[in-house]
Amino acid sequence: LAKTTQPISMDSYEGQEVNITCSHNNIATNDYITWYQQFPSQGPRFIIQGYKTKVTNEVASLFIPADRKSSTLSLPRVSLSDTAVYYCLVGDNGAGGSQGNLIFGKGTKLSVKP
Amino acid sequence: GAVVSQHPSWVICKSGTSVKIECRSLDFQATTMFWYRQFPKQSLMLMATSNEGSKATYEQGVEKDKFLINHASLTLSTLTVTSAHPEDSSFYICSARALGTRDSRGWSSYEQYFGPGTRLTVT
Numbered sequence: 001l002a003k004t005t006q007p008i009s010m011d012s013y014e015g016q017e018v019n020i021t022c023s024h025n026n027i028a029t030n031d032y033i034t035w036y037q038q039f040p041s042q043g044p045r046f047i048i049q050g051y052k053t054k055v056t057n058e059v060a061s062l063f064i065p066a067d068r069k070s071s072t073l074s075l076p077r078v079s080l081s082d083t084a085v086y087y088c089l090v091g092d093n094g095a096g097g098s099q100g101n102l103i104f105g106k107g108t109k110l111s112v113k114p
Numbered sequence: 115g116a117v118v119s120q121h122p123s124w125v126i127c128k129s130g131t132s133v134k135i136e137c138r139s140l141d142f143q144a145t146t147m148f149w150y151r152q153f154p155k156q157s158l159m160l161m162a163t164s165n166e167g168s169k170a171t172y173e174q175g176v177e178k179d180k181f182l183i184n185h186a187s188l189t190l191s192t193l194t195v196t197s198a199h200p201e202d203s204s205f206y207i208c209s210a211r212a213l214g215t216r217d218s219r220g221w222s223s224y225e226q227y228f229g230p231g232t233r234l235t236v237t
Binding site: 036045104 | 118148160205207209227229230233
């Protein structure tokens with residue numbers, strides 16, 4: 001399973017765009033990139049998943065360069081309620097026929113200030 | 115997104131007793147479920163992978179006789195912490211794998227949805 005590296009923490013202010021970059025140098029061909037958000041004492045919440053280029057949904061965008069060795073989660077106009085830990089995970093999620101188990105790294109603690 | 119529930123949301127038990135935690139996928143069938151444990155201010159640690167109708171696969175260092183996992187149906191997996199001790203106090207989170215969308219290659223991605231977690235305190 002590909003190892004991921006993220007900044008331990010980030011600070012931002014309300015209304016700003018936040019970009020969190022994740023490195024995954026040994027990503028495999030079958031691997032997808034998935035981002036989760038976790039609030040204290042809650043289970044992680046799925047944010048977005050992608051394989052290459054750009055993926056956008058109602059809450060975030062995910063940018064993946066051609067070599068796929070990194071990815072950037074972009075949160076537009078953050079609010080105080082976006083303060084949470086964000087995890088970047090890489091794995092084939094079973095698409096390659098494996099169990100698809102995800103290994104969590106330390107995540108990025110995002111603090112949004114007023 | 116898909117909904118995964120856990121019951122109970124919190125439980126306090128005495129040392130030496132057993133506790134069962136249920137994980138249900140409410141609006142989809144999950145052939146594979148996962149169990150994680152999270153200690154304060156730490157990341158989630160995968161404990162085991164549970165496949166419907168077969169034995170669970172445990173991660174290294176996780177005692178299979180202490181953490182019994184049963185995945186009897188496509189929507190229910192249970193984790194039983196046997197002979198619990200204070201060091202087993204933790205936040206236990208399950209997840210269920212759901213079929214996602216097909217990408218341009220025709221491959222199906224799978225998305226994992228997590229339950230809300232169960233706070234276990236062993237006194």
